[in-house]
Amino acid sequence: MAINLNLNVEAGGEHSVLEGDDHSEHLLTDIGFPAYSGVRSPIVESVFEYGPRVGAWRLLRIFKDFGIKISILGVVRGLQQCPELTRAFVEHGHEVLSHGWRWIDYHLMPEAEEREHIRLAVEGIRSLTGRAPVGWFNGRPSANTRRLLVEHGGFLYDRDALNDELPYWVELDRGHHLVIPYSLETNDNRFDQNHGFGSAQDFSRYMIDTFDLLYREGAEAPRIMSIGLHDRLIGRPGKAVGLIRFLEHARRHDRVWFCTGEEIARHWHETHPPQTSVTVQTSPGVGAR
Known part of the structure; x- marks a missing residue:
């Protein structure tokens, strides 16, 4: 059984009039404040800032104590504002993949603008970490996102799907592309x-x-447990203890592989290439058994 922990690092990439947006952020703040039009929301900004100031560092210590490598889902505009933390991710051996240039909704973004955001995100991570990301997770992708990723090239996989528990291949005009569903x-x-x-x-x-x-089912066929985390949420002490309890429980079992998304992708590329795997063009009716 594989366990893939994904830490979302989004502070600095959220909606803000400082970034030219027409409203403040309101999603995943844990305090329920609305978006405010045309003005900053200092309290909401401070909620996001807790992540790179405190939460992410606490989580790095926890993962180090357990000897676990994870995937960092980094919003690149935010990573640029906390280079010391980004360096720590790399020094600890974690994978840094792109969570987009900004933490915004891409559903209605013009194709040319989204293409430029992908370029900026890739170059931003390359500059910060020394290597381009091989994974992508937008969270709120457009109908063009996956095609634009393949067009750009260099990606082993993306996470923009919720429809399965195992990776699968999709066939696009430029070839096959691996999807590792998120949760x-x-x-x-x-x-x-x-x-x-x-x-x-x-x-x-x-x-x-x-x-x-999943561990019980894994006796018959491999299973993957994908876990999504946010530094400003699970990084708080009263929540982090829940993560520790889970990790302690999982550690008591053998045949458990704590891995990054890149490790899953490379394993899948090697052992389940597209010509021998189920390849889908649409999602309904296709799933792990």
């Missing part, structure tokens, strides 16, 4: 939902229950 279920964003997690115990219990079933 909004095993994700600390549920702390920001009225019907979601209310405590660290809720988080650890949900993660442990998910792990236990």
